[in-house]
Amino acid sequence: MLFYTLINKSGQIRFSPIPLVDMLWEDSTIIGGKLPLEVLHRSLNAIRLTKPSNNTTTSMQEFQSDLIRQLKTVLQKNGDVRTENIVLDKPLFNMETREKYKGIFYNDDLYSAFLSGVNGRQLAEGELPYLMKHLQCDEDTIKILMHKAVLIDQYEWLPAIRRSKGNWSCQRCGNMDCQEWISVYGYAATCQECRSIGPLNSLQVIFRSPKSGHRSLFNRVEANIFHKFNFEFSHAQQKAALELLALCEKDEVQRILVWAVCGAGKTEISFPLIYKYLSEGKSVLFAAPRQDVVHDVQPRLQRNFPQIKVRIFSGAVTPEWEDSLLTVATTHQLLRFYKTFSLILFDEMDAYPYPGNKVLEFGLNQALQEGGRLIYLTATPPDSLLREVKRGESEIIRLSLRHHGFPVPIPEWAKANFPDKSASLQEILKKKDSITWRKILEELAEEGPLLVFVPRIGMVPIWTETLRGVFHEKQVEGSWSSDPYRLEKVKSFLNGNCQVFVSTSILERGITVNRVQVAVLFADDEQYDTRALIQMAGRTGRTQAHPWGRTVFLAAKQTKAIKKALAWIQEQNTIGERESFS
Amino acid sequence: MTSETFSKWKSLVSQIWYEKEKICLLCSRKSIETICPECQEIYFQPQMRRCISCGKLIANQGTQCKDCLSGIGPKGLMKVVTLGYYENAWRELICNVKFKSQPYLLLGISDCLTELAMKNLPPPDAVVPVPIHPHKLAERGFNQAEIIASILSNHLGIPIKNYILRTKNTLPQTSLGRKERIENLHGAFEIKEKVMKDEIIWLADDVTTTGATLEECAQILKTNGVKEVYGVCLGAGKEE
Numbered sequence: 176m177l178f179y180t181l182i183n184k185s186g187q188i189r190f191s192p193i194p195l196v197d198m199l200w201e202d203s204t205i206i207g208g209k210l211p212l213e214v215l216h217r218s219l220n221a222i223r224l225t226k227p228s229n230n231t232t233t234s235m236q237e238f239q240s241d242l243i244r245q246l247k248t249v250l251q252k253n254g255d256v257r258t259e260n261i262v263l264d265k266p267l268f269n270m271e272t273r274e275k276y277k278g279i280f281y282n283d284d285l286y287s288a289f290l291s292g293v294n295g296r297q298l299a300e301g302e303l304p305y306l307m308k309h310l311q312c313d314e315d316t317i318k319i320l321m322h323k324a325v326l327i328d329q330y331e332w333l334p335a336i337r338r339s340k341g342n343w344s345c346q347r348c349g350n351m352d353c354q355e356w357i358s359v360y361g362y363a364a365t366c367q368e369c370r371s372i373g374p375l376n377s378l379q380v381i382f383r384s385p386k387s388g389h390r391s392l393f394n395r396v397e398a399n400i401f402h403k404f405n406f407e408f409s410h411a412q413q414k415a416a417l418e419l420l421a422l423c424e425k426d427e428v429q430r431i432l433v434w435a436v437c438g439a440g441k442t443e444i445s446f447p448l449i450y451k452y453l454s455e456g457k458s459v460l461f462a463a464p465r466q467d468v469v470h471d472v473q474p475r476l477q478r479n480f481p482q483i484k485v486r487i488f489s490g491a492v493t494p495e496w497e498d499s500l501l502t503v504a505t506t507h508q509l510l511r512f513y514k515t516f517s518l519i520l521f522d523e524m525d526a527y528p529y530p531g532n533k534v535l536e537f538g539l540n541q542a543l544q545e546g547g548r549l550i551y552l553t554a555t556p557p558d559s560l561l562r563e564v565k566r567g568e569s570e571i572i573r574l575s576l577r578h579h580g581f582p583v584p585i586p587e588w589a590k591a592n593f594p595d596k597s598a599s600l601q602e603i604l605k606k607k608d609s610i611t612w613r614k615i616l617e618e619l620a621e622e623g624p625l626l627v628f629v630p631r632i633g634m635v636p637i638w639t640e641t642l643r644g645v646f647h648e649k650q651v652e653g654s655w656s657s658d659p660y661r662l663e664k665v666k667s668f669l670n671g672n673c674q675v676f677v678s679t680s681i682l683e684r685g686i687t688v689n690r691v692q693v694a695v696l697f698a699d700d701e702q703y704d705t706r707a708l709i710q711m712a713g714r715t716g717r718t719q720a721h722p723w724g725r726t727v728f729l730a731a732k733q734t735k736a737i738k739k740a741l742a743w744i745q746e747q748n749t750i751g752e753r754e755s756f757s
Numbered sequence: 758m759t760s761e762t763f764s765k766w767k768s769l770v771s772q773i774w775y776e777k778e779k780i781c782l783l784c785s786r787k788s789i790e791t792i793c794p795e796c797q798e799i800y801f802q803p804q805m806r807r808c809i810s811c812g813k814l815i816a817n818q819g820t821q822c823k824d825c826l827s828g829i830g831p832k833g834l835m836k837v838v839t840l841g842y843y844e845n846a847w848r849e850l851i852c853n854v855k856f857k858s859q860p861y862l863l864l865g866i867s868d869c870l871t872e873l874a875m876k877n878l879p880p881p882d883a884v885v886p887v888p889i890h891p892h893k894l895a896e897r898g899f900n901q902a903e904i905i906a907s908i909l910s911n912h913l914g915i916p917i918k919n920y921i922l923r924t925k926n927t928l929p930q931t932s933l934g935r936k937e938r939i940e941n942l943h944g945a946f947e948i949k950e951k952v953m954k955d956e957i958i959w960l961a962d963d964v965t966t967t968g969a970t971l972e973e974c975a976q977i978l979k980t981n982g983v984k985e986v987y988g989v990c991l992g993a994g995k996e997e
């Protein structure tokens with residue numbers, strides 16, 4: 176989108192993509208033709224202006240010609256724009272356009288539909304065609320609506336990518352390493368870091384508002400909010416939920432870690448708090464790094480908050496334009512929001528691809544309102560977060576009992592010698608050592624469906640074959656994250672058609688299979704840190720009907736990670752036991 | 758300094774001053790140039806002639822392809838120069854520029870492109886990019902033909918003029934046959950601003966197959982007073 180330069184009676188300079196709106200709004204003159212906002216901002220910063228001494232016409236005219244002269248010089252000096260390239264096609268301001276624009280500008284229904292669509296959003300230029308489609312309007316109309324919001328509602332236009340001292344930085348995702356190229360308007364740059372939600376370059380603009388104005392859709396909180404939901408809270412859940420509510424009464428508490436064992440029902444304990452926020456008209460986001468978590472949580476939230484539409488943002492669905500107080504999104508999608516949410520519940524922050532991804536972290540913080548609250552929900556908090564708790568920067572709530580009141584079964588370690596990781600099928604089975612691990616796997620499979628983890632994708636097919644040789648009577652399947660048949664295979668394991676399932680870490684989180692038993696092969700592999708081991712062990716004993724189950728870590732030796740995982744689960748269970756008697 | 762210490766020192770120096778190693782844009786192998794000599798040979802096919810009227814790569818010894826000889830090719834252009842055969846890695850690069858938002862890849866070929874135009878075409882008064890429809894521009898964020906024009910303008914000091922406006926959002930040309938292409942483009946362009954009389958114009962676009970787009974633009978420029986129009990494109994088809 177290109178911008179005109181305007182000046183008003185008191186010498187204020189404004190940039191506008193649709194200058195006729197500015198002229199309707201206040202007495203002003205167009206003094207410059209279409210240029211990218213980035214070029215205009217940079218040029219204006221590079222010049223020195225003396226304010227007009229008074230409001231007389233001569234003094235204003237002097238100011239204006241000085242401005243134009245200086246801008247021209249800067250543009251030419253920078254070699255950004257050859258002035259002969261720039262066409263000043265002054266837009267026509269005839270009666271007809273004037274009336275048309277006026278009609279759009281003062282159409283309150285259209286404007287509120289527009290505001291509802293952009294509320295809390297950080298819009299890139301590439302998204303405008305979709306917004307136009309949603310509002311069923313043309314390009315001029317959308318420009319009028321957007322610029323009206325800039326004039327009267329504290330929205331702002333900003334260059335999508337800014338240059339200062341030769342460095343380009345993306346205003347959407349914070350990336351400081353953008354790729355440069357040559358455009359008609361001199362050097363330009365493109366951001367590759369946030370491309371997954373649409374391309375962005377420095378000739379384009381971003382539209383957003385630093386304040387977000389959500390309306391309250393709810394009545395006041397009712398006395399016993401636990402009865403609002405379509406499930407029963409366990410005693411431990413209720414206790415944790417109340418603790419969470421109480422902590423959030425304190426204004427100074429802005430970060431809380433909810434450290435729950437696998438299968439504790441940590442999502443649910445945030446529901447009363449979500450309810451409280453919604454009842455106060457405050458916007459809430461439930462975020463997670465992985466798409467499947469987001470798609471699993473959305474219907475659960477929708478069932479429990481039927482009064483509002485729970486909107487969802489993920490790479491798998493096209494972005495919605497209907498405003499809502501409750502949003503579910505993957506971390507990638509958070510770059511579509513700007514200071515939007517009063518409360519963010521961040522699930523599984525230790526899951527790929529979030530840890531160590533600067534852009535995603537930037538997006539998360541950018542989506543949170545100033546003074547907003549961030550709550551981490553996880554079974555395996557990273558060390559950085561535990562240090563934050565230690566320093567007192569973050570509060571902590573522990574939920575050590577599972578939903579059904581039983582502790583997490585403690586994993587066992589069994590000494591097993593495996594052949595080389597690249598070993599072939601014959602080599603694996605020929606080895607004398609195979610007797611030990613075969614015996615253990617057979618024992619486990621007697622008890623229920625068997626989940627077998629291997630550390631590398633390449634090992635899945637070999638071990639699936641190997642185990643088909645071990646379990647002649649059973650259906651053995653194997654899958655990994657990029658397997659095109661992954662969903663089908665997982666389904667057949669969930670519904671019992673397949674009884675032995677070989678996998679990398681994809682099934683490590685979030686799934687519940689009745690009576691499942693877990694075997695972790697090569698448990699001493701460097702792929703497996705403490706958190707991964709805990710997550711895998713956390714698959715067992717999740718259901719009310721079968722709260723027990725065995726996890727066996729099979730490895731030649733006990734690594735630090737194995738020892739620490741056993742200790743963590745042990746500690747959680749001790750706390751849990753204490754809680755169940757309190 | 759003994760010869761031994763000197764050679765040691767020399768090897769040390771060469772280790773310290775490692776120049777930034779370039780990688781060929783098309784095959785990702787180490788290369789001094791941004792497109793390695795092997796890839797230039799494979800994709801640019803300098804030994805093959807180009808049809809003077811439509812830019813297609815031709816094997817015969819004449820100056821025109823069969824289509825142009827039979828009179829169904831474009832007639833409005835004095836000459837069309839094209840960098841390479843629009844297939845495989847070269848096609849992929851052009852597609853990455855357009856559809857994966859990687860316009861910066863074009864910087865790597867600015868020398869080849871400038872040289873091609875300079876060697877084969879007379880100096881112009883201006884370079885004019887083939888416009889894309891505003892909707893496409895909004896989606897993509899830039900017009901690839903404008904970048905090609907900007908590279909030529911930047912290296913050779915020629916002004917860019919946006920003489921033409923695209924008024925119709927046409928179907929992708931590559932999806933159509935020759936006759937449909939011509940119909941598809943009919944009325945897609947308009948003159949945007951007053952054209953200077955008797956100018957020589959380089960018309961820049963990313964890809965040409967039948968030359969129908971270039972032809973449509975050239976005709977509009979010429980009916981509005983331009984003297985001669987030349988085409989510059991990155992990719993073109995090949996006559997089998």
Ligand SMILES: [Zn+2]
Pocket residue numbers: 345346347348349350366367368369370375
């Ligand atoms: Zn970015």
Ligand SMILES: [Zn+2]
Pocket residue numbers: 781782783784785786788792793794795796797
């Ligand atoms: Zn190469």
Ligand SMILES: [Zn+2]
Pocket residue numbers: 808809810811812813821822823824825826830
């Ligand atoms: Zn030809």
